Each structure stands twice: as structure tokens, then as C-alpha cells.
Amino acid sequence: MLKRVHFPSSVLPFLLVAPQIIVTVVFFLWPAAQAIYQSFLIEDAFGLSTEFVWFENFELLFADAHYLDSFWRTLFFSAAVALLSMSVALILAGFADRIVRGATAYRTLLIWPYAVAPVLAGALWVFMFNPTLGIFPYFLDMLGVDWNHYLNGSQAMALVIFAAAWKQIAYNFLFYLAAMQSIPLSLIEAAAIDGAGPVRRFKDFVFPLISPTTFFLLVINAVYAFFDTFGIIHAITQGGPANSTTILVYKVFNDGFVGLDLGGSAAQSVILMFLVIIMTVVQFRYVERKVEY
């Protein structure tokens, strides 16, 4: 943590941390405190007076079927995004790890969706699935599927999951590939001499050995699906149709900036903060565990 040899205390270290601390206090801690404070307030319909109501906003939220729906929807969305993008990435990494020549070329071709902004990813996918022009509805029509994510809630959900998972494949692929490449070759060779074929080796050795990475990616993907997919949803469905793609982050934005329900939005923010704290703690527990290896 601290160097064995260090500089003595003076005013200098305070000056050094000052910029970071000022930005943190002004733009992080103060707004977070505000959110917590506001979550205890209810404003009347005309915004003329506010009342301190303790946990009423939270009670209202948890009594609100829309909010609960959004909560479960978010869980489903996160699980689907994580599962889809991690399994594609795992398969690709598994094959890329086998290849001696050209592995870097594949890596180059696979990683760049990471650089595409979520809202752009949304734009790309909404264009491909545009009901009148898009290439996929055209082919789906041949198969007898009538695609219109503007009307069909399940199709809308599927589309945002595709777009969100697509963008995250790159990240998962990189971490899986790195994890596989860090397995000592001698171990895999020993398994081969014991008579285990490639599939068996993957199942019995590679997959268990990279399980810490899987766990780590699970948390990272959950955080990503929870918080970084706002742009995708905003571009593709704007939460619709009929709230079928309104996940929690989207709802905070919608209720706060569009619906101007300050107390309710603040209460939602507080719940989200609570969720991030849990995920961060889980992630750090993982880091600690990894250190012990």
C-alpha cells in the first residue's frame, strides 16, 4: 500500500490529491448525498412545496407494478446479455487458443466492437432490423416471421439483447483468450498424454481453470448490462413498446428527466447505488480470492 521508504508529510500530498478529491466531492459525493436526501422528499404536483416523507418513495416504488416489472426485466436482460455474449466469446476464444498461426489476426478482427459507442451499436442494429428496410426482417419474412420491434415487445427485448451482447463479445473474448493462454502448456500436454482429446481437455481442464475469469466476467457483464446499455435502449426502443424494454437505468432517466418525478427518480437512484455497491463488493471479493492463488 505505502512504500517502505516514503516522503515525510507536508502540504504537498494534500495538494496532490486535491484535484481528484475536489472532483469527487463536487460531482460524486455531493450529488449522491443529494439523491439520498431527495429520495426522502415528495414534491406536490405543482412543484411548489416539498414534504419530508422518510421511506414513502421507496414504499411507493416497491408497490409500483411498473417498477417491479422493470426490476425483473433488468435481471432477465442482464442474464441474457451475459450468457449470450460470454458463451459466444468462450467458444471463439476456445478455438482461437488452438490456432497457432493467425490468432492475432482473428483477435484484431474480433475486438473492435468494443470501441463502438452503445448508442451507435443500437443504431446499427435498429437499421439492420428496420421493419420496412432492414436486411433481417426481409429474410425473416421469407421464413414467415413478421418482425416489428416497434410493436412486438418480445422482439424489442430480443433486439436490445442482441445489440448489447454483440458489443460485449470483444471484451469477454479478450479476457477468455488471455486466461486460456496463461494456462501452462505442460498441463494441457500432460492431459493429452493421459489420453484426453481436445473436447475432453476443454471440459476437464481449460474450463475449470478459467472459472475465476468466468466469475469475474459475470460481474463485469452484469454491471455493463445494468448501467452501460442506456444508449442502446435509447437508440433502439426508447424503453418501448409499452415499457417492454425499460430497464432500471432507463427508468431513472425517464422518470427524472421526462416525468420530472424527483423523489421517485432519486429513490430509484439510491436503489441503483445500492446494487452497484453490492456488485463492487462481489467483484473485490473476487480480486482478493485471485490474489490468494
Add this chain to the structure above:
Amino acid sequence: MVENRPLLTFISHLVLILGVVIVALPIWITFVAATHDAVRMTQAPIPLLPGAHFWQNFKDTLFGSGLSSSAGAPVWRMLLNSLVMALLIASGKIVISLLSAFAIVYFKFPFRMGFFWMIFITLMLPVEVRILPTFEVVANLGMLNSYWGLSVPLIASATATFMFRQVFLTIPDEMLESARIDGAGPMRFFWDILIPLSRTNIAALFVILFIFGWNQYLWPLLITTDSDMTTIVMSIKEMLEVAEQSPQWHIVMMTALLAMIPPVFVVIGMQKLFVQGLTETDK
């Protein structure tokens, strides 16, 4: 490879090529759409092979007013805004994180751990969960519609601070001892020894943070109302809405292409640094 199985190698390549196709398809379709004229882009099915209007669309998009029916800023202006924002965020995060990591690792001072935890907490407060109050703070400070408003609220960074802390901890103690015997004070040591020794880490982090900054969406959306401050990434959403009314997909997709070229170029051009940055910041 452990054993030589030509069939398996063949399948491996096949699967990977399939993966590349899936990953690349959306971009390919975007690129193709950006090479056709407006008329062709209203006919289903849309083309899968490039057309001849790439340069025309490129010029129209970059120097024209973007979409004919939107009164937005010219696209080059948005690109400039994005560039300034991304550079400010990336360099701001790096500078303040380097300084605070230096203080935390190399100085013993009161409240050291308190500051450390304060920085740590920012990890738990993504902008999405505190948008309204943060917006109010920025509005009260008069930072709406400015580059400062776009960048400063995003530059506190626990991950960058942690990464530099990690990097500094791996630098041998003897470097500092030797520098002290040579008569270097703290800031001299920071400039002459620490910064040069962390060069590649700084570069790797810069790549990641540039992409992070460039791709910001929700925050710029909230605090810019002046079309002169619009960023390219933000503009896409607006264009999509317009495109629903009067389809001009060739311009929308060209804009999307322009919006993703800088960060994609950074990732591919600096792949090694990018991979290093990604794996280091998340550990």
C-alpha cells in the same frame, strides 16, 4: 498446439471466420449503406454490396448540414466536439489519477486512507445512478453547454488511480532511495523517474480512456442543449428519429461510420496498448 489434427484446425478456422462475420456484419451493412444514394436506401431489400456514392456521401455528411431536415451543427463540428471531450476526459483522468496515486503511495500523511476510500467510492457511483443531482450541480456551476461541463464531472477515476497505484508499487524502492541520495525532491522524482517509468501504462490507459470519453452518451445528452456543443455520438439518436420520418439512411449511416472510425482506429492501431490497458484497469 498439442497434437496435429488437420480437421480440428480447419473447424477452428471455420468457427472463427463465422465469428468474425457475425461481429463484422453490422459494420459491413453500415458501410454499404453509406455508399449508396438516398433513393436506393429506400428500397427493400437494402443492398449488401457497396455502391458508388461513398465520397459524395462523405462530403455531404462532413461539410453539409448533415440531415436536410435537422437544424443541427455540421458534422465536422460534432467530430471536433467529440475529440475535445475525449481528449479532456482522458488526459484529465490521467493527470489527477497520477497525482493522487503518487500522493497515496509515496507519502505518509494524515487522512491518507480516508482519501483513498473517498476515491474508491467513485467506483460505486456511475453517472447513470446520480444523473439528476449531478446535472443540478453542473447547472448551478454554470457549466452547461461547455467543454468543462462535458468533461470535468467525468474525470474522477478510481480505476485509473488504482492502476497507477499498482504500477508505482511495482517500481523498486531503490529508485526512490537512489533519487533521494541524488538530491531529487518529490516533484523532481515524480517528473524525472516515475512518469518516464510509467510511460507505457499511461499510453495504455489513454487508449481506454479516449474510447470511454468519445463514447459518452447520456451525460452529453443531458448537459448540452446548444447544438454547437453536440457530440457526434449524441447526434446519431437525433438522426435516427429524423430518419424515421424522412428516410436518409445513407447520411445516418455515414455519420455513424464517422462516429466510430476514431475509436475503432485507436483500438486496432494500438491493439497492444489497448489490450494492456483493458486488462490492467480491470484487475
Add this chain to the structure above:
Amino acid sequence: MASITLKDLVKAYGDTEVLHHIDGQIADGEFVVIVGPSGCGKSTLLRMIAGLETVTGGDIQIADQVVNDLEPADRDIAMVFQNYALYPHMTVRENMAYGLKIRRISKAEINRRVEEAADILEIRPYLERKPRQLSGGQRQRVAMGRAIVRDPQVFLFDEPLSNLDAKLRVQMRLEIRKLQQKLGVTSIYVTHDQVEAMTLGDRLMVLNGGYVEQFGTPIELYDRPQSMFVGGFIGSPAMNFLPADADGATITLANGTTLAGEVRAGAVTMGIRPEHLIRSEAGPVRLKVQMMEQLGANTLLHGVLEGTQTEMVASLPGHVTAELGAVLSFEAAAETLHFFAPDTQKRIE
């Protein structure tokens, strides 16, 4: 005039005292080696003199000035580190010049001093290279060069040779000694290697568990070790220690054999160096051979004192062969016998 005085020096980390009341006088131009096993506090002592560790109690004086609270840079010292601590991003020239640059010495003067030092150390051809392009021995020289250009009052060496291979170590050892004699700068050198200590030092300070066991010339340490620790630490193979009983004129070993020796009556531990055991048919010290090491110039016989479990070693010149299990008899000159008190482990005069 840069003598160094350590007065009642104490170092503690929290409640744990690691250096206990160290006293010592180092004359101007003297080469002193601090030697001891790992963890004895020798590096801590050196780092306190350098100013890299704070002083808990007592005083450090350099050139009659108390330097306890001076920054390392203000003590007019130079230090050579175990891993050399060369700045990896600077060339050899920049590495050597860095301290001078900070002291705002003119460019011309810096270049003159760097090149002069480079000539002494024969590293002139490498001046524009980075440390990673150099071999271990060359890096070692650069580290020395960095110390020399500063023209300090004191050189401090922290196990500077331990990262070199055996052959290079012997060569650099001689060069360091020659260099120090040429420059005449007061030097303190820390090592755990007793051969290095014996060959380099004008005087040796033997540290053990944070205490000074003995501070003297190599020959004093060899001839008159003040404690069993020094006796065992200095000299190779290590001194044999045999439990014995004394009555003032004769010594009785554990297996009953006796030899003449004048020491106070009572239980003693007798120390005798392997190379001081002389073959003698009727000798009192009887070694049962268990293993032999033929080193060419001499032969080491490992075994036990006959009839006991006390292990001992004899070193005989030339080629000697003995059957395993054979019992050989030795005698020793009276002046090569050392006696220690079994309880305090200190020398009995």
C-alpha cells in the same frame, strides 16, 4: 576529513528494537565492512547512515557533524545498491550525471567528471547505452561510476556484488578495493559473505541479532574471536566447537581424552579451526571419519569426535585418503585453541 562516528545508535520499528546501542568509530579513508547473517540489521544500519531510515536513538556523525536529521542528499554520501538501482529510462551518461544535474553543476563540469569516472571504470564505450543493454558486471560499474562522479565524503555499498556470478564477483571485489585505495574515500560496505568481508575490509564489524559481536581487523577476528558467533562466522570451514571441562591446566574432552590448556576451571567450549588440527599418532583429538571432500589443495574430513555425537571437521593440506569409519588422531598448538563460556558464548581470556 570524513570520519564517521556511531554513538549508542538504536533503531526500533514500533516496539521491536532491531539495532541495540551500536557504537563505532570509522577513520577517514578507512574501508569498513559490516558483515553478518541475513536479518542481523546490517542493511538497516547502512541505510540509517545513508539517511534512508530514521534514527530511533543515539547519533550518527559524519565529519564531526551530527546528521541524524539531514536528508540523504545533504549528507554528502554516495550509495551503490544491491540491484544497482540504475534509472532504466536514462542512458549511462544520464544516470551518472543525474545527481550532479540536480546540484546545478555546469554541463561542462558534469561531462568532465562523468568521462573521468567512465575512464577509471573503463565504461566509456557504453556511456550512451541504456542499463538494460549492459551485462551485470557493466551495470555494476555504472552504479560505481554514479557514486564516484559525486565525489562524496563517504561511499556506502549495500551488497553490491551479490547479483554477479562467482568469477565476476572475485574480480569486482579486487577492483572495488583498488578503487577505494586510489580515491581514499571513507567506505562502508555491507555483505553477508565472510570471504568478501575479509578481503575487502580494513576492519570488520560483525553484527548478529542487532548487536555488534566484534569490531576489528580481519586478522584480529580470525585470531581472537570474541564470541563463538564470530569464531563460527569468520573462517571456512567453520570453527569446531567441542564441549570440555577444564581444571586450570588440562582440558578434558567429552570422550575422556585430555590435552594441555590453561584456562579457568569449569565447563568450557573449546574452539579449534579445522585447518589448525595437525595429524599426530598420539594426538588427543580423535576424529571418526564419516565423509571426505577432496578439494585438491586440501582435504576436508567430516565426522564426529570419537565416542560422542559432536560433529567436527579437519582440513589437511594436500591429498589425504582415509577409510570411512576410521579414527584419526590430531593435536593442536596451544595458541590455536580458543575457549568460550558455554553460557554467555563469550571468549574466556
